[in-house]
Amino acid sequence: MMLLVVLLEAGVLIPKMVLEMVMFLVFAIVGGADGRCISLLKILMSNACIYDCKYCINRCSNSVKRATFTPREIADLTIQFYKRNYIEGLFLSSAVIKNPNFTMERLYETIFILRKEYHFNGYIHVKTIPRF
Numbered sequence: 001m002m003l004l005v006v007l008l009e010a011g012v013l014i015p016k017m018v019l020e021m022v023m024f025l026v027f028a029i030v031g032g033a034d035g036r037c038i039s040l041l042k043i044l045m046s047n048a049c050i051y052d053c054k055y056c057i058n059r060c061s062n063s064v065k066r067a068t069f070t071p072r073e074i075a076d077l078t079i080q081f082y083k084r085n086y087i088e089g090l091f092l093s094s095a096v097i098k099n100p101n102f103t104m105e106r107l108y109e110t111i112f113i114l115r116k117e118y119h120f121n122g123y124i125h126v127k128t129i130p131r132f
């Protein structure tokens with residue numbers, strides 16, 4: 001909730017779905033390759049997983065609220081935070097939506113928008129989804 005207040009006060013445009021998914025937004029501090037600490041937006045693209053790993057809160061058999069960002073929503077959120085110097089990079093992961101290929105295409109589209117449309121030069125860590 002504190003994060004939400006900070007975002008709203010900063011005038012960041014947040015789509016309704018993003019507001020609903022604010023529980024997935026985390027700012028992480030990680031060590032960079034040069035040993036320096038950098039701040040990241042750590043975010044799940046989706047928690048609507050088709051799999052049922054017993055240890056995971058996002059397993060399909062668990063009764064939790066489901067939501068999924070579009071690639072454009074994540075790219076917009078990242079670039080807005082980056083321009084305000086809140087973050088230096090993005091840590092992007094996701095549950096498996098529909099199937100691994102579909103999920104990877106959406107993750108790739110997010111990175112493509114950031115790098116090619118928005119010319120985002122910050123750090124990006126992205127999860128690759130293996131075939132099960």
Ligand code: SF4
Binds near residue numbers: 052056
């Ligand atoms: S595939 Fe990943 S997100 Fe889906 S249930 Fe297993 S651990 Fe959780």
